[in-house]
Amino acid sequence: MRTIRVEDLSAPGLDDYARLTDVVLRRLQEPAGGLYIAESSKVIGRAIDAGHRPRSFLVLEKWLPDVAEHAERFDVPVYVGDDAVLTALTGFSLHRGALASMHRPPLASVAETISDARRVVILEDLADHTNVGAIFRAAAGLGADAVLITPRCADPFYRRSVRVSMGSVLQVPWTRLPEWPEAREILSDAGFHIAALALEDGAVTLDTFAAAAPERIALVLGTEGDGLSRAAIAAADTVVTIPMSRGIDSLNVAAASAVAMWELRVR
Numbered sequence: 001m002r003t004i005r006v007e008d009l010s011a012p013g014l015d016d017y018a019r020l021t022d023v024v025l026r027r028l029q030e031p032a033g034g035l036y037i038a039e040s041s042k043v044i045g046r047a048i049d050a051g052h053r054p055r056s057f058l059v060l061e062k063w064l065p066d067v068a069e070h071a072e073r074f075d076v077p078v079y080v081g082d083d084a085v086l087t088a089l090t091g092f093s094l095h096r097g098a099l100a101s102m103h104r105p106p107l108a109s110v111a112e113t114i115s116d117a118r119r120v121v122i123l124e125d126l127a128d129h130t131n132v133g134a135i136f137r138a139a140a141g142l143g144a145d146a147v148l149i150t151p152r153c154a155d156p157f158y159r160r161s162v163r164v165s166m167g168s169v170l171q172v173p174w175t176r177l178p179e180w181p182e183a184r185e186i187l188s189d190a191g192f193h194i195a196a197l198a199l200e201d202g203a204v205t206l207d208t209f210a211a212a213a214p215e216r217i218a219l220v221l222g223t224e225g226d227g228l229s230r231a232a233i234a235a236a237d238t239v240v241t242i243p244m245s246r247g248i249d250s251l252n253v254a255a256a257s258a259v260a261m262w263e264l265r266v267r
Contacts, residue, residue, distance in 0.1 A: 001068060001071045001072055001078045002075065002076065002077055002078060003064075003077075003078045003079075003080050004077050004078065004079050004080065005079075005080055005081065006058075006079050006080065006081035006085050006086065006089065007081075007085075009085070009088060009089050013056060013077055013079065014058075014079065014089060016033070016035055016037070016055060016056065016101035017037070017058050017079075017089055017090050017099060017101065018089060018090070019090070019091050020037060020090045020091055020092065020099075020159060021090070021091035021092055022091070023129075023158075026158065026159070027154075027155060027158070030104070030155070030157070030158070031104065031155065031157075034103060034104045035055060035101050035102060035103060035104055036101075036102050036104050036155075036157035036158070036159070036162065037099055037100070037101060037102070037159040037162070038052075038099065038100045038102050038159075038162060038167075039096055039098075039099050039159055039162065039163050040096035040097065040098060040163070041063070041066040041067050041070070041096075041097065041098050042166075042167065043162060043163065043166070043167040043170075044057075044067060044070055044098060044100045045069075045070055046167035046170050046171065047100070047102050047167065047170050048070055048073070050170045050171065051105070052102045052103060052105055052170065053074065053102065053103045054070070054071075054074055054076055054100045054101065054102055054103070055076060055100075055101040055102065055103060056076050056077045056078070056079060056100070056101050057070075057071050057076070057077070057078040057079065057098065057099070057100045057101075058079045058081075058086065058089075058090075058094075058098070058099040058100070058101075059078060059079070059080050059097065059098045059099075060080075060081070060082070060083060060086060060094050060097050060098070061080050061081070061082065062097070063094075063097030063098050064078075064080060066097060066098060067097075067098045067100075070100075096163075104157060107174075107175040107176060108173070108175050109175065110148065110175055110177055110178075110186050111186070111190070112175075113146050113148070113173050113174065113175045114145075114146050114148070114187075114190055114192070115190075116145070117145035117146045117173075117216070118145060118215065118216050118217070118266055119143060119144045119145050119216075119217055119219070119261070119264060119265070119266060120144065120145060120146045120147070120148060120187075120192065120216075120217070120218045120219070121135065121139050121144050121146075121147045121148070121218075121219050121221065121257060121261065122147075122148045122149070122150070122177060122183075122218055122219065122220040122221065123135065123147065123148070123149045123150065123153045123221055124150045124153065124220060124221065124222050124223060124228055124229060124232050125150055125152045125153055125222070125223040125229070126149075126153050126154050126221075126223050126224065126253065127154055127223060127224060128154065128224055129154045129155070129158045129160040129161040129164070130160055130161070130164050130254075131154075131224060131252070131253050131254045132149075132153070132154045132155075132156055132158075132161045132164075132165075132169075133156070133160060133161035133162065133163065133164030133165035133168075133169065134164055134165070134254035134257075135147070135221070135253070135254050135257045135258075136156060136161070136165040136168040136169045136172055136174075137164065137165045137166055137168045138254065138257050138258040138261055139168065139172050139257075139261065140165075140168035140171055140172050141168075142258060142261040142262050142265060143261070143265050143266060144172065144261055145173070146172065146173045146174060146175075147172055147173070147174040148174065148175060148176070148177040148183075148218075149174065149175075149176055149177065150176070150177055150179070150183075151176060151177075151178070151179065153176075156169040156174055157169060179231075180229070180231040180232055180234070180235045181231070181234075181235055183235065184235035187218050190216070191215070191216050192216045192217065192218040193214035193215075193216060193217050193218070193237045193238065194218045194220060194235060194236045194237045194238075195209065195217055195218065195219050195220065195236065195237065195238050195239075195240045195264075196220045196222075196228055196232055196233050196235075196236035196238070196239045196240065197219060197220065197221055197222070197228075197240050197241070197242070197256060197257075197260055198222065198227055198228045198233055198239050198240075198241065199227070199241060199249060199250060200233060200239045200241070202239070203239040203240060203241040204238055204239065204240055204241070205240070205241060205242075205243050206240050206241065206242050206243070206259070206260060206263050206264075207243070207263065209238060209240045209264075210263045210264050213264055217264055219257075219260055219261070219264065220232055220235075220236065221253050221256065221257055221260075222253070223253075224252075224253055227250075240260070242256060242259055242260065
């Protein structure tokens with residue numbers, strides 16, 4: 001391993017890790033720089049197993065053995081330091097021990113991503129990276145074949161999304177979808193029935209819809225708070241709702257996604 005002790009926080013090779021808690025900065029910097037950050041040796045391993053290449057590693061010294069297996073496969077810097085120094089660099093304590101700056105892979109086309117899919121989840125304009133990561137984890141565990149995200153949706157490769165998903169964003173195929181109604185044309189041409197999860201008059205209950213589920217379903221989930229846009233609802237073939245009780249009208253979007261994916265799983 002090409003280990004380098006971190007002493008000068010302004011060293012050019014450390015730029016990828018600077019101010020990782022600044023969400024606004026990272027949203028712009030990481031995609032533009034062609035990178036994302038993987039956190040923990042487990043997630044780093046999943047990224048590498050998915051064919052992604054590291055640019056460098058940043059590791060607490062006592063955790064170095066945990067990333068040695070991954071780092072030894074690549075001729076890239078392994079930056080090592082103590083907790084105080086690395087916290088000053090990143091903005092948080094590395095209690096998971098290791099980070100890796102990864103080359104961001106190019107996104108596939110929508111057509112390629114959904115070509116063999118039967119269950120697709122669409123995320124419209126979600127802002128919370130935690131919800132995005134939780135939905136990817138549900139998608140991986142409950143059998144969704146792909147995830148599509150709208151142009152303004154939070155980045156699945158943002159550090160928090162990757163961490164919350166337990167690396168599932170590295171396993172479930174995903175790409176960005178164009179705006180409605182172009183998105184509807186792509187999905188309809190591919191044979192998908194678009195099911196919008198929303199609180200609307202005349203909506204079909206989830207269990208009723210699942211009882212005669214179409215062969216290919218694209219399940220659309222809306223942003224936190226406001227829910228789906230009128231354009232998304234207009235593009236849907238069916239509006240679906242989860243029956244609730246005790247005066248509760250809806251679930252958190254990640255919880256709702258898991259309920260719907262379970263009910264609509266391919267049997």
